[in-house]
Amino acid sequence: MSLLVTGIGELTTWEPDRDVRHDAALVVDDGVVAWLGDAADAPAADERLDVAGAAVLPGFVDAHTHLVFAGDRVAEFEARMSGAEYAAGGIRTTVAATRAAGDEVLEAGVVRLLREMRRSGTTTVEIKSGYGLSVADEERSLRIARRHTAETTFLGAHVVPEGARVEDYVALVTGEMLEACVPHARWIDVFCEEGAFGADEARAVLSAGAARGLVPRVHANQLGHGPGVQVACEVGAAAADHCTFLTDADVDALASSGVVAGLLPGAEFSTRHPYPDARRLLDAGVTVALATDCNPGTSYTSSMAFCLALAVREMGMTAREAVRAATQGGARSLRRTDVGHLGVGARADLVVLEAPTAAHLAYRPGVDLVRQVIAQPPGR
Numbered sequence: 001m002s003l004l005v006t007g008i009g010e011l012t013t014w015e016p017d018r019d020v021r022h023d024a025a026l027v028v029d030d031g032v033v034a035w036l037g038d039a040a041d042a043p044a045a046d047e048r049l050d051v052a053g054a055a056v057l058p059g060f061v062d063a064h065t066h067l068v069f070a071g072d073r074v075a076e077f078e079a080r081m082s083g084a085e086y087a088a089g090g091i092r093t094t095v096a097a098t099r100a101a102g103d104e105v106l107e108a109g110v111v112r113l114l115r116e117m118r119r120s121g122t123t124t125v126e127i128k129s130g131y132g133l134s135v136a137d138e139e140r141s142l143r144i145a146r147r148h149t150a151e152t153t154f155l156g157a158h159v160v161p162e163g164a165r166v167e168d169y170v171a172l173v174t175g176e177m178l179e180a181c182v183p184h185a186r187w188i189d190v191f192c193e194e195g196a197f198g199a200d201e202a203r204a205v206l207s208a209g210a211a212r213g214l215v216p217r218v219h220a221n222q223l224g225h226g227p228g229v230q231v232a233c234e235v236g237a238a239a240a241d242h243c244t245f246l247t248d249a250d251v252d253a254l255a256s257s258g259v260v261a262g263l264l265p266g267a268e269f270s271t272r273h274p275y276p277d278a279r280r281l282l283d284a285g286v287t288v289a290l291a292t293d294c295n296p297g298t299s300y301t302s303s304m305a306f307c308l309a310l311a312v313r314e315m316g317m318t319a320r321e322a323v324r325a326a327t328q329g330g331a332r333s334l335r336r337t338d339v340g341h342l343g344v345g346a347r348a349d350l351v352v353l354e355a356p357t358a359a360h361l362a363y364r365p366g367v368d369l370v371r372q373v374i375a376q377p378p379g380r
């Protein structure tokens with residue numbers, strides 16, 4: 001069954017020769033883009049959808065989320081907005097709630113958030129573990145996540161659980177816990193930050209994961225000038241995420257290594273911290289991805305459009321750069337070539353906006369501009 005989408009006012013493709021087209025059409029066949037070009041030249045198809053001048057863009061690729069958890073931390077948010085500071089240990093509140101929850105509660109939470117994401121235009125989602133912190137709870141978090149996306153990340157090294165010594169916990173994460181989680185994970189991640197894991201511990205976690213076939217990604221430089229970005233570049237990680245506090249050497253390392261800088265402005269919004277400087281990274285030639293970091297503690301948004309608006313308003317990105325970072329940038333972060341763009345042969349995950357250009361996503365913050373999502377089921 002083929003579908004001709006025509007009357008596209010602005011079609012964002014990220015094709016190298018013409019990244020944005022006007023008065024365009026596109027043919028979807030068997031879930032992939034079979035043809036795209038001027039609406040006047042469009043071939044026939046089994047079905048036809050005229051979007052009447054709307055903007056069409058690739059579905060968002062959210063390459064950094066923590067969807068497997070129970071409970072919420074709204075009280076902590078309210079306290080923080082009244083002047084309290086964020087410390088990494090708040091994660092332990094969610095760990096206790098997650099451990100106490102049944103599988104069906106955890107899975108229902110994932111399904112609810114994925115439904116929100118899909119409605120708001122996100123068609124590829126990465127999901128991390130990290131609120132279990134025991135062999136059984138990390139394993140089941142990933143087992144549940146895996147039912148909904150191929151992009152699952154083992155984040156046993158999120159924080160050292162209450163009462164454990166860091167060296168003992170790293171031994172568990174790199175040993176028995178890793179073995180239990182490997183069958184359900186594609187990626188391995190570590191929260192490399194003061195109050196969580198240092199450089200040597202991060203290296204140990206990432207190299208143990210890599211030895212078992214998982215690809216590294218790092219939570220880096222969120223709360224201060226830590227070693228996370230340098231470790232990510234050293235081990236050839238796919239992404240260094242957060243990148244809020246960077247030295248010139250960090251920026252150079254990202255640019256020369258090709259490690260994607262994942263920027264998560266929902267976290268700065270929700271913790272009232274300074275935003276990362278996307279302009280500095282883009283000017284240095286770093287590949288930038290935007291993601292929600294959706295989690296109950298520091299960024300409880302599932303909206304890529306919200307993050308995109310923050311990136312344009314607060315981080316020095318143009319609207320086009322932000323849309324690229326939220327689609328193709330996310331795909332690069334996940335080392336995917338089939339999503340995040342709409343070239344011939346790409347997966348036909350596309351978003352039809354209730355607006356004539358994609359820039360309206362930043363121009364009209366807080367407004368639901370997604371008219372229709374045409375895509376495979378979330379995360380497949």
Ligand SMILES: [Zn+2]
Binds near residue numbers: 065
């Ligand atoms: Zn995170």
